[in-house]
Amino acid sequence: MKIDKTYEGSFHIVGGDFSHAGEASTELKTILLSAGVEDEFVRRVAIATFEAEMNIMIYATAGILRYTISPEEIRIIAEDMGPGIENIELAMQEGYSTAPDWVREMGWGAGMGLPNMKKNADTFRIDSVVGEGTKVEMIIRR
Amino acid sequence: MRLKEIIRLLDAVVITNSRDSEAEIEWACATDLMSDVLYYSRGNSVLITGLAKQQAIRTSDIADIKVVVFTRGKEPDTQTIELSRKKKITLLITPYSMFTACGKLYEKGLRCCPE
Ligand SMILES: Nc1ncnc2c1ncn2[C@@H]1O[C@H](COP(=O)(O)OP(=O)(O)OP(=O)(O)O)[C@@H](O)[C@H]1O
Ligand SMILES: [Mg+2]
Numbered sequence: 510m511k512i513d514k515t516y517e518g519s520f521h522i523v524g525g526d527f528s529h530a531g532e533a534s535t536e537l538k539t540i541l542l543s544a545g546v547e548d549e550f551v552r553r554v555a556i557a558t559f560e561a562e563m564n565i566m567i568y569a570t571a572g573i574l575r576y577t578i579s580p581e582e583i584r585i586i587a588e589d590m591g592p593g594i595e596n597i598e599l600a601m602q603e604g605y606s607t608a609p610d611w612v613r614e615m616g617w618g619a620g621m622g623l624p625n626m627k628k629n630a631d632t633f634r635i636d637s638v639v640g641e642g643t644k645v646e647m648i649i650r651r
Numbered sequence: 652m653r654l655k656e657i658i659r660l661l662d663a664v665v666i667t668n669s670r671d672s673e674a675e676i677e678w679a680c681a682t683d684l685m686s687d688v689l690y691y692s693r694g695n696s697v698l699i700t701g702l703a704k705q706q707a708i709r710t711s712d713i714a715d716i717k718v719v720v721f722t723r724g725k726e727p728d729t730q731t732i733e734l735s736r737k738k739k740i741t742l743l744i745t746p747y748s749m750f751t752a753c754g755k756l757y758e759k760g761l762r763c764c765p766e
Pocket of ligand 1: 620
């Protein structure tokens with residue numbers, strides 16, 4: 510597959526299911542690698558997507574990860590049905606985390622996920638409604 | 652640093668490896684926090700971690716990390732071993748603590764992933 514047009518796809522993510530955590534991002538990574546795009550770009554996409562996937566898995570009941578690949582960039586939208594984020598500014602701070610023990614035991618809860626998405630994306634947007642859910646939108650350019 | 656040098660310095664047991672032992676590993680990253688790995692690491696590194704779980708392998712695969720070392724002789728479960736085999740990640744177990752393992756590699760010239 511050579512990227513000469515636009516490709517779209519999506520993954521469903523179930524909350525609380527650590528056994529499949531990361532599979533969506535891994536699959537997206539495989540798709541990009543087989544399309545022959547640069548390793549460094551693939552790495553940025555994989556990291557940003559993985560952090561978004563993990564947050565849905567950890568904090569939400571369920572969510573969907575949608576992607577649009579075009580020759581110049583990839584757009585990723587991670588949307589969930591979950592508790593939402595009360596204070597987005599606080600959540601964006603490095604080191605801020607409300608991760609419970611079962612999550613920390615699995616190596617998560619450094620409070621670096623959202624800052625990491627922002628670092629790897631060229632455009633980063635987060636919207637959240639308490640009691641409804643959270644939506645993260647990222648554009649990563651080649 | 653060559654993979655075989657890492658194995659030797661850490662007195663490591665090789666659990667999975669599909670890589671040439673002459674392979675050059677450029678950097679090291681040591682943490683139990685997966686987001687730290689994703690934030691600070693580079694590709695072609697070794698991850699030294701006390702988190703002997705699938706998460707460490709999954710995270711390493713995402714971050715293009717080629718070699719993972721579990722410290723203090725921690726034995727991973729079969730799913731973790733299967734995943735590292737599938738992802739072609741070299742998985743090692745060292746009897747040393749994280750501190751000692753890092754010290755041994757640092758002493759011989761391996762350095763932290765640059766920020
Ligand atoms: N999708 C989400 N739904 C609800 N709350 C969220 C969501 N994503 C993040 N948060 C909140 O924002 C905090 C910070 O998120 P971030 O991803 O930066 O760190 P973390 O998940 O706690 O730890 P890390 O990602 O480093 O493992 C979380 O602890 C949580 O309180
Ligand atoms: Mg997170």
